[in-house]
Amino acid sequence: MTYARTTQIGIPTMDCVPDFPSSADTAGELHTRLGELRRQESLPRVRLPDGRQAWLVTRHEDVRTVLNDRRFTRDVMGVRARQSGADPGGARSVNMDGRPHSELRSLVAKAFTVRRIEAMTPRVQAWTDDLIDAMEREGPPADLVAHLAVPLPAIAICELLGFPVEDRDALSGWCERITAVGDGAPDPTAWLELTKYIEHLVPVKRAALGDGPAPDADILTSLVHAHDSANALTMEELLSLAVVVLAGGLETTQTAISAGMLRLFRNPDQLDKLRADPDLVTGAVEELLRYQPVIDVNRPQIATEAVRLGDQQIGEGDLVQISINAANRDAAAFPDSERFDVARGPNPHLAFGYGAHHCLGAALARLELRTAFSTLLRRLPNLRIAAPPESLSWRGGHVTLRLEELPVAW
Template structure:
């Protein structure tokens, strides 16, 4: 196999155009499918763009490892450059088996569909409270700040037992942590603040464990979990549960407004909602990529040989719009089967909170559209502000009227 020539593509893992991937990323997917690209970590990485290649790589935990540090790249001091804060303890996204499996086994029972249903009445209540507030304040409104952003944040805080008095501060800190325009100094300070807050949350739970997830972990697995791991789990779930679902709600509403016939189906036909959520996950792919992997052996993939020690990245928006996955992948169609899309990842690191995210979207989309059947954009479409500098793709704001 031959090595590919590096193309003039920079930061492709987070470059987007509208709802889809950037045109040069689409061209790469439809061409060789794989190329060497620059990374913030120093050495370049192989970028995968085809559904088959991305799915194969994500499913191969022996050929591609997550738990690498800068020492593996340069021989210097060991540091994981992907961490928001802390030493990486409890961060499933950058762990490999067996440590990953041990921690995930403890968490998985709390994220089954059956367990998530315990939260459903509270999610409905949170959604209705925010709809009431939207209605009280009146039209126009920013759907991101007044609906899409607070609902998932409050749900995940509910799951983890974050006190109500702490939630506004946490939500703002998390938003700033994930803003890629923040300086190194700002991110470091935010990381320290987050770490200190999580440490206090765990300390309080150790003293009086509640019925929330952290309390459950302490009651059932106290001797198997260090404080550092509990802090890492709390930090990961709060961040992951906040930004991803909120961006799906904001961007998904814009997508539905662009397709009024499908919006009407989500509003009026309960049986269409589940398929709509899956198609939105495929078509939007708000998580542009995930933690780059490091090859543990030489692997032939696509048109190249990936060498042992090479970094491998991937572009989920391109992979989810691969014609090998669905016919006419550029078309948004909630009536189709979205196939085995990668919106929640794949394999060992498939999103642990997928049942919760699906439930939130199945409740929040139709509830919004039923409450405001005349919902429409309050600004020209070209004035909608895309959050292109955030780790998770979405909208800065979505002005709507009814």
């Protein structure tokens, strides 16, 4: 770790600051440095994976402010363009705020209503059972990542989007490349290949539209109809929105299933409590979302005007990097915050964000997680880890953490 030279006004210079602490470096555990930084009175500066410098926000109250205050935005490029006197123009994106964001969000929101997601429960259960059936046929030890954590979310999001399920491996590969962080990331070639793939599906959806989309039409069909009949979005916006939904539905839930199960293995008393009372699964999912890092690097935001967070003045145009993982361990919001407790309540975690950009796919993720954990523990009551936890590999350098494999036996 390197440290900053200090200017006369006491602000670290750009060339030498601590790197953002990644949980990939600590085997999926919350990096201890994040807890130390949260307990500081003033906000620290960190170097992001792409080399930019930002204020690091780690306290629960402050992270909620950044996520829900109009003086912060995820539309960094748009703000930078306006600061330079240029017209950002171009396509709308879900990173924008206000009307552009709400217009795009409304085009896909119907697919993620709690009612529609709950209607998927029998199918999610059937997919889960089929995947566990295949794992049982192969016999132990088996990799829970490959057999369940990766395919289950991929099947679900492909169905919602209207993508062929058999293409899920290729889709996952493209998403892995476009969610990389650091120098030279994300991979522009992967974005181009993925958008071309989606573009080739558009005529198929258009041909099946007839008089209009059915009430339960897949997302891509609905977007094609919005593009063709109401001119509600451009083709560039359609493709971008489909990619965002796909990427959001894949890697985060894949990691939450595998890393969540590992977390239970690491806490056998909590695993036993859940086995003894399966009705605890809903609260257990919330606690896993709070305690287990899944998103490693949240999207940076930018201040549109001067803002004070605690005793720190954030200047207009300053970048701000939140850590939801650190905020979810804040003792000011969670009594005994460092204890993993499947019966915890209330649990105001920020795993799905907060405010206008709260994750659209939260209900789907919760359904998949509840189904995966409850089915595993019901069908395989002796399920156990089949490798030392310290021997497991974690992928870094991406927005989302990933446990590469999780050998299990039963």
